[in-house]
Amino acid sequence: MSAENGEVPPPGAAHRFAVVGMGATGVGVFVALVRSLVAAGQAAGTELHIFETKERLGAGVAYSTPHDCHLLNMRAATMSVHADDPDHFVRWLAGRAEPGPADAGEYVPRRLFAEYLQEFFDEALTEARRHGTKVVTHKSVVSDCREDAHGVHLIAALDHFVFDRVFLCLGDLPSTEYLEFTKLPTYVHSMWQGAGLEAVDPDAIIGVLGTSLTAVDALLQLRAAGHRGAVTCFSRRRSLPKVQGPRVLHTLRHVTERRLRELTGDFTRQLEFAEVAELFRCELEDGLGIAIDWKRVLARPEETFTRTLAKDVELAEKGQTLWYSILDATSEIVPLVWRTMSAKARASFMTEHLSIWSMFRHCMPLDNARRLLDMATDGAFGVASELTAVSYVEGSGTFRVDAAGRTHHVEWLVNATGTGFALDCSDSSLIQNMLMRGDIAPHPLGGIDVDFDTLRVVRRDRSLSGRAHYIGPLTRGVHFYTNSFETNLANAHSAVAAALGPS
The missing domain is CATH 3.50.50.60 (FAD/NAD(P)-binding domain)
Structure with missing residues (x-):
């Protein structure tokens, strides 16, 4: 037929x-x-x-x-294709001729x-x-x-x-931002398509648009390729992702289907942002066993990004990142939470809170964070927030990037803003x-x-x-x-x- x-x-x-x-x-x-x-x-x-x-x-x-520098951002123990057999990927790795992770807690190359x-x-x-x-x-x-x-x-x-x-x-x-630059030879719209970062001059001054996990991938690939020029990552609000520490299994007590049913009258009404935020506050504070100074946590760090990254690495190494395990435990319920939120609440979250959520929820593996810290300490890259404008300077062949109250000029521009x-x-x-x-x-x-x-x-x-x-x-x-x-x-x-x- x-x-x-x-x-x-x-x-x-x-x-x-x-x-x-x-x-x-x-x-x-x-x-x-x-x-x-x-x-x-x-x-x-x-x-x-x-x-x-x-x-x-x-x-x-x-x-x-x-590239082996591009690791899974989730542990091998969480990446099984069989929901009823969570260790399937770990066993597959152990059975390979090529060495896999030493234990189920490690991160492995995405390939x-x-x-x-x-x-x-x-x-x-x-x-x-x-x-x-x-x-x-x-x-x-x-x-x-x-x-x-x-x-x-x-x-x-x-x-x-x-x-x-x-x-x-x-x-x-591919990203649907910065499309006006796609015809320029010194602009990389996607590091995953075409020549990507391999076309970049090793001595070029590079601007990376974004500070998310995609930007982390770009920095690590440039380092592995022996790039020598200055690199700056630019963002509108957030800094680099936080760092994952040891995995601790957490049982949800507040962000649960039962609690959602209670709050919504068995899903007959929708939740406003403050109600959802309160659920997560209770979950985190109950799990951590302390009251959280939310104003301090959500404030822009006063220290340099290098010092902030060093502290994040130290916390992860000491196992003081239980908050990540708590947020990770919400993965399965989050789509239902999202469904219960009003249109106004969802819009508010996307415009005002998504960047901070992503920074804490989509954290980088500790190995990657250590590599980035070495790079930052060596002065191999910098981070500038409060990105306001990006333009191409005709004649000079450079890009002008306005961020952190000053103007930056870069020779190559890499888009690391993610999915369009x-x-x-x-x-x-x-x-x-x-x-x-x-x-x-x-x-x-x-x-x-x-x-x-x-x-x-x-x-x-x-x-x-x-x-x-x-x-x-x-x-x-x-x-x-x-x-x-x-x-x-x-x-x-x-x-x-x-x-x-x-x-």
């Missing part, structure tokens, strides 16, 4: 599914599909089509880096997780074919996706396909075509609007697609914590369950 080149499947034909994008989330969707179809006795005769231009499946942007995901996919592929499922791989870009009574139509290169269900998993899309959430600025033809027709709608807080439970895309007229699901970082406005592998894996299972369940 084929629906390619415009042919519509005949009545009663076996199911045809498509997964567009085979990074970590796409692999999660594929595996969930295979297992669900096998469990339901529906695998025989079904077709699964996957669309991915990269040779390596499962790597995506997040895990495609070949290893990409290999792990590849094996995860290969196992599912073998299982699918053993049960009579046809799996077809297409190394082509999907440029359009539209739905009608016959199914979901995909256009990939010159080919036309029709499917019963489509799962869009485009992963981390402004759909109208995205360079994806698939997103642009769907957006133009109203087949997808931008979420007010950025990214794509979807149904929370089923991940079906929301159209411009606010109706739900019957056959197209979107899973991944761009659903941040709906699920918030979508830079987490575990959240996207859980959403992959939700989308598959909705697709295979009763209509």
